[in-house]
Every structure is written in C-alpha cells, then in structure tokens.
Amino acid sequence: MAVPAEIRAVPRPVNTIVDDSGTNSPKRYAVRQRASSKYIPGGNPQPKNGKVIGHIIDYKYVPLTDSTASDGPDMLSYGASALVKSVSADLLSDLLNIYPANEAYSIMSIATLRVIRPKITLGRMATHYRRTFVCKDYPGAAMSKNTLGNLLQRIGQDGNKRKDFYQLRISSVAEDHHIAIDGTLKQNTSIVNDLSAYSYKARTRGCSEVSVLYAYDIEQMEPVCAEVFPGNSIDASSYSAFIRDNDIRKGIIVADKGFPPSKIKEELAERPELHFLTPIKRNDLRISDNNMLSFEGVLEGIEGHVVYKKKQIKGGRFLYSYRDARKAAIEEADYLTKAENQKTFEPKKYSKKSSLFGVIVFESDQNLDPKTAYQCYDDRWLLELVFNRYKSDDCLDKTNVQGDFSVIGSEFVNFITTVMTCRIIRKATRAGLLNKMSYGDLMDDLSSAWRKADAPQKPKTDDGYWVHTLQIVFEELEALGLSEPVPKPEPKKRGRKKKEPEVSKTKRPRGRPRKDTNPSVGLL
Structure with a gap:
C-alpha cells in the first residue's frame, strides 16, 4: 500500500523508509532503517529494509522505546524483606546443601513472603x-x-531430604542447651488427605486437624526440627517416633504436665546425652513422701520470689519443687473467688489446697542446679509464643493445601518461616524496638520502606535511592542494621578559646631620651 505523501514528508532519520502496515493503529506507519542492498543479476542493486526504529504518529516521528516496565518495576519494597534476609543466611546455606538451587530459592521466597504477608x-x-x-x-x-503447589508436594514426598535438613539444624544445637518438645494442632478441612483426623478438641470445633510436633532450642529461642502427625494422635505417644525420626541425641526434653518419661524409655537408654525434665501432678505421692513442700532456699534473680527444694530419690532420679509467691497469690484469689460465687467453700479442702498454690514439682534424670532446672521450664513460655506466632502472625493455622504430601511440604516451609520469625523477634528485641511497638507494627513500618531496584547492595540513609520513606522508618532501619546512618557532625568543643600570646614590646634603654614619633613636633 502506497504511503501518503504527507506521511513521507514528515522529517525522520536519514537512510530510512516508511512502511504502511495497513492496520488501524497508532503504529500503522513504521519507520525502518536501510539495512543493506540486494544484488540483482542484470539489474540495479535493490535496497533491503532493516528493523523498525520508530513510527510516524500524528504527523510526527516518534522513536521506538522499550515497553513500560519491561525489566520489572524500578522500585521495590525493601525493609521487611531485608530484615528477613539478615537473619536467614544459614537457612539458605543449609537448603543449598540439600536441595537444588532453584528449589532452595523458591523455598526461601515462600518462607520470606509468609513472614512479610x-x-x-x-x-x-x-x-x-x-x-x-x-x-x-x-x-x-x-x-x-x-x-x-508441585514443589510442596515433592518436598512432602522426599522425607530423606527433610531429615537431612533437620539434622543440619539439630547439629548446630550446643551441648549445654535445652530442647523443649511440644505440639500444636492446626485446622485442616481437606477431605483428600489421611493426616486430617478429628482430635478431641476438634469434636467441639467441627473441623479436622493435624498435629505438628516441634523441637525447640530454649537458649536460642527457635525451633530446630518439626514433624506432622495425625490430629487425633496423643502427643505423648508421638514423642518416641519424633525423637527417632529426627535422631535427637542431646539436650533436655522439657515436656508438659502428665507426660510420662516411660514413653521415651528406650530412646533415653540409647542416647546417654539426652535427658528429660517433666512436671509431675500435684497429687503425686512422691511429693509428700519426700517432703518436697519443705523448701530450703530462694532462687536469686527470678521474678515472683520463688522458693525451692531439690532431692535425689530412689532409682537415681531427682525431684525439684518450687513455689512462686506471685502465682500462689493469684491461684488462691481465683480459688476463693470461685468458692465465694458458688458458695462451695470447705475449710478442710481449702487447707489441703492452700499448701499447693503456686507449686510445681519436676522429675529429672539429671543432677541440675535448681535455678537451671526452673528456668528450663519457666522459659518454655517462649515456645508457646512461637506457636501463637505460628498460628496468628504467620497465618499458618490453616494448611491451605490438599493432600498428605502437600501438607507435609507446606509445614516444612512453615518451619523455616517460624525460625525466621523467632530470629526477627530476638533481633528487634535486642534493638529495643519491641518496647515501643508491636511485632506487626514493626513489619508494617518496614514494608513501607521502598527503594529503587538498581540501588547499591549496602544501603545508606542519605544515598538518594529511597522512595518516600519516613524518618521514623529510617530510624528503625538503622537500629536493625539495615541502613547505614548519616554521619553526625562532630560536636564543637566547649570552653573558652585560649588567647594567643601578645607580642612583647621592646624595652627602651634607661637614661636615653625618648624619641618622639610625631613628625610635626619641632617644626615650629
């Protein structure tokens, strides 16, 4: 189709032609380069057209430009992802030792995004x-x-790789650290996986659940391994399988009330460096038989004014009894309030219970310092905090995937997410930020810190690559070591400025008359 003369007359780069595509679009008239000449036997050489370099649009030459955001956005949310990355380098390293690089990157991406969103x-x-x-x-x-979805299913199918990864985590636990093992129930309404089963609690909730057992390093305040069990399984009966499957060989298992050490008798016998510390029921006869309520000292540096007693009993095991004065007052007040409201107060029953308010007694196969034994269990609330974070802040309370292997694979990624969350809490606490705001508010602030995609890897607060970031967010980034602060000017030195020494005047020799410097004197 012939190009109209008024289009060909539009100024454009030399050595170009205008090509009419015949379409009804802004790019109908394309401007092409003259690439070369084609030899025609017996005739004149014919020009050969090259690539399109622009278009004639609205009677103007418009050069060709790249598509909008062809290489992705030019600015990205930085703060929250940078915080996660700052605490997870060893997790990526362990994943790369077990999984192909592309899968390790996807796993880290999922886990990071679950922390952020x-x-x-x-x-x-x-x-x-x-x-x-x-x-x-x-x-x-x-x-x-x-x-x-396919990745999560493959992860769930390969138990050997998951076990190898957990072994790397377990091997990093120090010998003097204490391991707590506990479980949490998660809602799972899928009808296509066998792990979903009705637990005792789920009967009243009307939903099926799966159980996730965790081993948790108390000193590091983070989990070291995890495993999924059917929701209707009793935690105590799953501990043996959990210890064997993950080959836990050292530490102290800090279990919940009612957990009988006999459940892991064989595991303890085969692992001499693995010990237990478990609370016994208040009506256990060993408490009265060994006079464990006759306390012999006060723990120093423990809130609540805790008294204690330690005694070795038959069989070589030890009993540790404690009474927290603060908890005792709360329990007694609750008991009396209930008795008053229900009019069920009985003097004999009250006398018997009053001695047990605020009391907890432990049994262990290891000779521990009383303060260490108490802290092992008292610090266990951190594990509960992790489980609460695991269910709420990371929104991992619903599996959102179908099939046994997908559930297991998703929980593996959730384990990594939970480790990241624990470390972020620990880092933010050390920086003093969680004294001022909640964890959720901190992550929300950091997510608002946007940065140009081509920015240098080591951010500085004044490097000019930030996008609409608030000063308070800069302060949080600096406190967490995610941005180098602006150097402050050196303070001026206080105090009086020293006077420079005066130049001494030349003294006149004695007896010699003074020579007047006034030129007008003596002219009269």
Missing part, C-alpha cells in the same frame, strides 16, 4: 515476589501457583 496464598506469591526485594535476593525463583 501473613495471609498470603500460593496464588498471590508471584505478585508479591515481584514487588519486593525478594526477587533480588532470590532471583529466578519459579513462583506460579501450580509450580509452587
């Missing part, structure tokens, strides 16, 4: 991967919904 689903992973620095931290990760 607690309610995120697999279908939204790709969107938030591209809008945060996660795409820079773990480039090339396949994040489509179907790809991630």
Whole structure:
C-alpha cells in the first residue's frame, strides 16, 4: 500500500523508509532503517529494509522505546524483606546443601513472603515476589501457583531430604542447651488427605486437624526440627517416633504436665546425652513422701520470689519443687473467688489446697542446679509464643493445601518461616524496638520502606535511592542494621578559646631620651 505523501514528508532519520502496515493503529506507519542492498543479476542493486526504529504518529516521528516496565518495576519494597534476609543466611546455606538451587530459592521466597504477608496464598506469591526485594535476593525463583503447589508436594514426598535438613539444624544445637518438645494442632478441612483426623478438641470445633510436633532450642529461642502427625494422635505417644525420626541425641526434653518419661524409655537408654525434665501432678505421692513442700532456699534473680527444694530419690532420679509467691497469690484469689460465687467453700479442702498454690514439682534424670532446672521450664513460655506466632502472625493455622504430601511440604516451609520469625523477634528485641511497638507494627513500618531496584547492595540513609520513606522508618532501619546512618557532625568543643600570646614590646634603654614619633613636633 502506497504511503501518503504527507506521511513521507514528515522529517525522520536519514537512510530510512516508511512502511504502511495497513492496520488501524497508532503504529500503522513504521519507520525502518536501510539495512543493506540486494544484488540483482542484470539489474540495479535493490535496497533491503532493516528493523523498525520508530513510527510516524500524528504527523510526527516518534522513536521506538522499550515497553513500560519491561525489566520489572524500578522500585521495590525493601525493609521487611531485608530484615528477613539478615537473619536467614544459614537457612539458605543449609537448603543449598540439600536441595537444588532453584528449589532452595523458591523455598526461601515462600518462607520470606509468609513472614512479610501473613495471609498470603500460593496464588498471590508471584505478585508479591515481584514487588519486593525478594526477587533480588532470590532471583529466578519459579513462583506460579501450580509450580509452587508441585514443589510442596515433592518436598512432602522426599522425607530423606527433610531429615537431612533437620539434622543440619539439630547439629548446630550446643551441648549445654535445652530442647523443649511440644505440639500444636492446626485446622485442616481437606477431605483428600489421611493426616486430617478429628482430635478431641476438634469434636467441639467441627473441623479436622493435624498435629505438628516441634523441637525447640530454649537458649536460642527457635525451633530446630518439626514433624506432622495425625490430629487425633496423643502427643505423648508421638514423642518416641519424633525423637527417632529426627535422631535427637542431646539436650533436655522439657515436656508438659502428665507426660510420662516411660514413653521415651528406650530412646533415653540409647542416647546417654539426652535427658528429660517433666512436671509431675500435684497429687503425686512422691511429693509428700519426700517432703518436697519443705523448701530450703530462694532462687536469686527470678521474678515472683520463688522458693525451692531439690532431692535425689530412689532409682537415681531427682525431684525439684518450687513455689512462686506471685502465682500462689493469684491461684488462691481465683480459688476463693470461685468458692465465694458458688458458695462451695470447705475449710478442710481449702487447707489441703492452700499448701499447693503456686507449686510445681519436676522429675529429672539429671543432677541440675535448681535455678537451671526452673528456668528450663519457666522459659518454655517462649515456645508457646512461637506457636501463637505460628498460628496468628504467620497465618499458618490453616494448611491451605490438599493432600498428605502437600501438607507435609507446606509445614516444612512453615518451619523455616517460624525460625525466621523467632530470629526477627530476638533481633528487634535486642534493638529495643519491641518496647515501643508491636511485632506487626514493626513489619508494617518496614514494608513501607521502598527503594529503587538498581540501588547499591549496602544501603545508606542519605544515598538518594529511597522512595518516600519516613524518618521514623529510617530510624528503625538503622537500629536493625539495615541502613547505614548519616554521619553526625562532630560536636564543637566547649570552653573558652585560649588567647594567643601578645607580642612583647621592646624595652627602651634607661637614661636615653625618648624619641618622639610625631613628625610635626619641632617644626615650629
């Protein structure tokens, strides 16, 4: 189709032609370069057209430009993902030792996004991967919904790789650290997996659940391994399998009330470095038989004014009894309030119970310092905090996947997410930030810190690559070591400025008359 003369007359680069595509679009008239000449036997050489370099649009030459955001966004959310990355380098290293690099990057991306966006689903992973620095931290990760679903299923199918990863985590636990083991129930309404079963609690909730057992390093305040069990299994009966499956060989198992050490008798016999510390019931006869309520000292440096007694009993085991004065007052007040409201106060019953208010007694196979034994259990609330974080802040209370292997694979990623969360809490606490705000508010603030995608790897608060970041967020980034602060000017030195020594005047020799310097004197 012939190009109209008025289009050909529009000024454009030399050695170009205008090509009419015949379409009704802004790019109808394409401007092409003259690439070369084609030899025609017996005739004149014919020009050969090259690539399109622009278009004639609205009677003006418009050069060709790249598509908008062809290389991705030019700015990304930085703060929250940078915080997660700052505490997870060893997790990536362990994953790379077990899984192919592309799968390790996808696992880290999922876990990071679950920390940043607690309610995120697999279908939204790709969107938030591209809008945060996660795409820079773990480039090339396949994040489509179907790809991630297949990945979780493969992870669940390969128990050997999961075990190898957990072994790397367990091997990092120090010999003098204490391991707590406990479980949590998670809602799972899927009808296509066998792990979903009705627990005792679930009968009243009307939903099926799965049970997740965790081993938790109390000193480090983070889990070291995890395993999924059917929701209707009793925790105590699962401990033996959990210890064997994860080959836990050292530490002190700090279990809950009612957990009988006989459940793991064989495991303890085979593992001389593995010990237990478990509370016994208040009506246990060993308490009265060994006079464990006759306390012999006060623990120093413990809130609540805790008295204690330690005694070795038959069989070589030890009993440790404690009475927390603060908890005792609370328990007594609750008991009396209930008795008053229900009019059920009985003097004999009250006299018998009053001596047990605020009391807890432990049994252990190890000779421990009374303060160490108490702290092992008292610090166990941190484990409960992790479980609460695991169910709420990371929104891991519903599995959101189908099939046994997918559930197991998702819980493996959740384990990594939980470790990240524990470390973030610990780091933010050390920085003093959680004294001023909640964990959720901190993550929300950090997510608002956007940075240009081509920014240097080591951020500085004044490097000019930030996008609309508030000063208070800069202060949080600096406190966490995620941005180098602006150097402050050196303070001026206080005090009086020293006077410079005066130049001494030349003294006149004695007896000699003074020579007047006034030129007008003596002219009259």
